[in-house]
Amino acid sequence: MAKKPQLIPNATCGIPIRTxxxxxxxxxxxxxxxxxxxxTQNRAAQVLENYSTGGGGGGGGGGxxxxxxxWVFDNESYPLYKERECVFMSDQLACEKFGREDLGYRxxxxxxxxxxxxxxxxxxxxxxxxxxxxxxxxxxxNRGQWVSMVCxxxxxxxxxxxxxxxxxxxxxxxxxxxxxxxxFYWSPLMVESNSDDPVNHRLPDRIVRVKxxxxxxxxxxxxxxxxxxxxxxxxIPKIKALFGSFEDSETSKMKVVKMxxxxxxxxxxxxxxxxxxxxxxxxxxxFMSMSPIHDRGEEWGQNKGQNCYGETEQIAExxxxxxxxxxxxxxxxxxxxxxxxxxxxxxxxxxxxxLTEYRKEAHPSIYRKQWEALKPHQISNPSSYADCIHWCLxxxxxxxxxxxxxxxxxxxxxxxxSLN
Numbered sequence: 001m002a003k004k005p006q007l008i009p010n011a012t013c014g015i016p017i018r019t020x021x022x023x024x025x026x027x028x029x030x031x032x033x034x035x036x037x038x039x040t041q042n043r044a045a046q047v048l049e050n051y052s053t054g055g056g057g058g059g060g061g062g063g064x065x066x067x068x069x070x071w072v073f074d075n076e077s078y079p080l081y082k083e084r085e086c087v088f089m090s091d092q093l094a095c096e097k098f099g100r101e102d103l104g105y106r107x108x109x110x111x112x113x114x115x116x117x118x119x120x121x122x123x124x125x126x127x128x129x130x131x132x133x134x135x136x137x138x139x140x141x142n143r144g145q146w147v148s149m150v151c152x153x154x155x156x157x158x159x160x161x162x163x164x165x166x167x168x169x170x171x172x173x174x175x176x177x178x179x180x181x182x183x184f185y186w187s188p189l190m191v192e193s194n195s196d197d198p199v200n201h202r203l204p205d206r207i208v209r210v211k212x213x214x215x216x217x218x219x220x221x222x223x224x225x226x227x228x229x230x231x232x233x234x235x236i237p238k239i240k241a242l243f244g245s246f247e248d249s250e251t252s253k254m255k256v257v258k259m260x261x262x263x264x265x266x267x268x269x270x271x272x273x274x275x276x277x278x279x280x281x282x283x284x285x286x287f288m289s290m291s292p293i294h295d296r297g298e299e300w301g302q303n304k305g306q307n308c309y310g311e312t313e314q315i316a317e318x319x320x321x322x323x324x325x326x327x328x329x330x331x332x333x334x335x336x337x338x339x340x341x342x343x344x345x346x347x348x349x350x351x352x353x354x355l356t357e358y359r360k361e362a363h364p365s366i367y368r369k370q371w372e373a374l375k376p377h378q379i380s381n382p383s384s385y386a387d388c389i390h391w392c393l394x395x396x397x398x399x400x401x402x403x404x405x406x407x408x409x410x411x412x413x414x415x416x417x418s419l420n
Contacts, residue, residue, distance in 0.1 A: 066403055067351040069112040071314060071358060079106040079394035080120060086151035086393070088164050088173065091369035093144055095392035100367035102312050105392060110355055110399045118409070120402045122156040125149075128408065129180035135220045138229035139188035141291045144390055145227070146171075146184040148397035153182065169198045170219055183223075187216045188233040191266045194246065195233065206233075207240045207254075210265040213273050221277055225408065228270075228347075229288040231329065232389070234263045241265065263329055267336045275343050285347040286404060287333060292353060293324040294360040295388045308388035311361040320357050348407050352400050362396045363388045 083089060083096050096103060110117055136146040150173045154162055163174045169186040186198040192209040195201040196216075220226055239262045244252025257265070278285065297306030299322050300315050321327075330353070337347045365386040378385045391397050 064112060064115040066112045066115075066117060066406060067355060068114075069110055069355070071108045071355075072111045073104075073107055074109045075107040078109055078398075080398050081151050081155040081394055083394060085155070086147075087154055087159055087162055088147065088150050089393065090144070090147045092140075092387075092390060093147060093364060093368065093393040093395075095364050095367040095395075098364075098367045098369060100365075100392070104312070105359070105362040105396075106394045108314075108359075110402070117402055118406050120152060120398075120405050122153045124409070125153055125405065126156070126175055126178045126180055129175075129182070129224070130178045131180070132224040133181045133183060133222065134225040134227070135183045135185055135223040136227045136229075137185045137187050137216075137220055138190070138227075138288075139186075139231075139233055140390065141232060142227065142229040142288065143171075143184050143186070144393070145229075145288070145397045145400050146182065148393055149182055149401050151393060152398065152401060169196065169216075185216065185219050188230065189266060190216070190228070190230040190270050192216065205240065206236065207242050207246075208262060208266065209243075209245070210241045210262060211243060211269055212245075213269050217273050217277065224283055226278075226283060226285045227288065227404065228286070229291075230263075230266070231290040232293075234259055234329070235324075235326070260329060260332060264332050264336070267332060271336050271340045274347070275340060275345055278345055280345050284408060285345065286407060287337060287347050287349050288400065289330055289333070289349060289351045289353045290325060291389075291391075292322055292357045293389050294322065294363060296323065299323060300360060305383070307383050307386055308360050308363045309365050309383040309386035311363075311365075313361055314358045315360055316358075319354070321354075322357060325353060325357065350400065350403050350407060352403065355399070356396055359391075359396050360388075362391055364390055364392050367392070 083094055089097075091097070134149075136142045136149070153175065154173075157175055157177065161175065161177045163176065165172045165174070171184045173182045174180070175182075186196070186201075188195055188201070189206075189208050190213065192212040192215050194203055194205075194207045236259060238256050238258055241255050241257045241262055242252055243255065246252075274285070294300075294308040294311070296304075297308075298304045300317075300320070334349065337349060340347055363386070365388065366382050368387055368390075370385070374385060
C-alpha cells in the first residue's frame with residue numbers, strides 16, 4: 001500500500017493572521033518613528049551647519065552673523081509657551097496676568113539676515129543637561145532670562161517632575177527625570193558688594209569689593225554651563241571701590257572710581273578666577289551683552305518725559321541705539337574676554353543688544369506685580385512707575401535663549417561681530 005506523503009508544516013503555519021498583521025503594523029510604526037527622529041535631527045544639524053559655514057548667504061569670516069537681522073511677525077510658531085502654563089513664571093514678568101491686553105509682543109521671532117536661527121528644542125537642552133548644572137549669574141535681567149529658560153524646558157516636562165528650591169542668593173529649578181538643574185545666582189556686580197542680598201539690595205551708597213569674588217564663585221564653580229551678565233548696576237557716574245573687607249574697616253581702604261574703571265577692575269577679578277578654576281573641557285561659558293532700556297521717549301520721537309508706557313510698536317529705525325546703551329562698557333567686556341581666550345578659556349559673547357534695542361513695546365511697563373502700594377501721584381501718572389528695564393514673558397528673553405541654544409549646540413563662534 002502506497003505511503004501517504006508527509007506534510008511538512010510551514011514556519012508560519014499556526015500563527016494567526018491577526019497576530020501577523022499586528023506585528024507588521026508595529027514594525028511599520030517603529031520604522032516611521034525612527035525615520036521621523038532621523039529627519040528631525042538631520043534638519044537641525046543642517047540648520048546648524050548652515051550658520052556655521054555661512055550657508056544661505058554667507059557670513060563674515062566664513063560664519064553666520066546671528067545678531068544682524070530683523071524681527072518677523074509669526075503668530076503660528078510664537079510664543080514658544082503660554083504664560084499661564086509656565087509653572088514658575090515670575091510675577092515681575094507676567095504681563096498678561098497683571099492686565100496687559102495687547103499681546104502682540106509675544107509673536108515676533110528673530111530672523112538673521114544670512115541664515116536660519118535654529119529652532120529651540122527643549123528636550124535636547126534637557127538631554128544636554130542630564131546629570132548636570134546650568135547656572136545663570138548676574139542681575140534681575142539675567143534672572144528674567146533664567147525664568148524664560150525654565151519656562152521653555154518646563155513646557156515639555158510634567159508638573160510633577162518639576163521643582164524649585166531657593167537658598168539665599170541661589171534659586172534652583174530641578175527636572176527630576178533628567179537629574180538636571182537650571183539655576184540662578186544673584187550677583188548683580190559680579191564681585192562682592194553691599195548689594196548682594198537677593199531681597200534688600202537697593203542701597204543709596206553702593207560699595208564694591210572689586211578684588212573679591214570667592215564668596216560668589218563657590219556657588220557656580222562646578223557648573224557645566226555658565227551664563228553671566230553684569231551691566232545695569234554699574235550705570236552710575238562713580239562707585240566706591242573697597243580694597244579689603246566690609247568687616248575690617250581699620251585696614252581696608254576705600255576709593256571712589258569712575259564707572260568704567262570700576263567695571264574693568266571687577267571683570268578682571270572675575271576673569272582671573274575663571275582662568276584658574278574653570279576647566280574648558282568640562283564647562284561652556286557665555287556672557288550676555290547689555291540689555292537696553294527704553295525710559296526716554298524723546299529718543300524715538302515721543303515727547304520728553306514719556307517712556308515705554310503705552311508703546312505697542314517696535315522702533316523701525318535700523319541700527320537705532322538709545323543713550324542708555326554704553327558701547328565703551330561692552331568694549332571693556334570684549335577686551336577682557338579676548339585676553340581670557342589667549343589664556344586658554346573661551347567665553348562666548350551673546351550680543352543681544354542691537355536686536356533688543358528695537359523692542360520698546362515689550363517691557364512690563366505697568367503690567368506687573370507692584371511690591372509697594374502705589375502713591376496717588378503715581379496712579380495719576382502711570383509713566384512714573386512703568387518698568388522699562390525688564391521684559392514680559394513670553395517675549396524677548398526667549399529669543400536670547402534661542403541664541404544661547406545655538407551657541408550651546410555649536411560651540412565654535414558663528415559670529416565675529418563686534419559690539420562697537
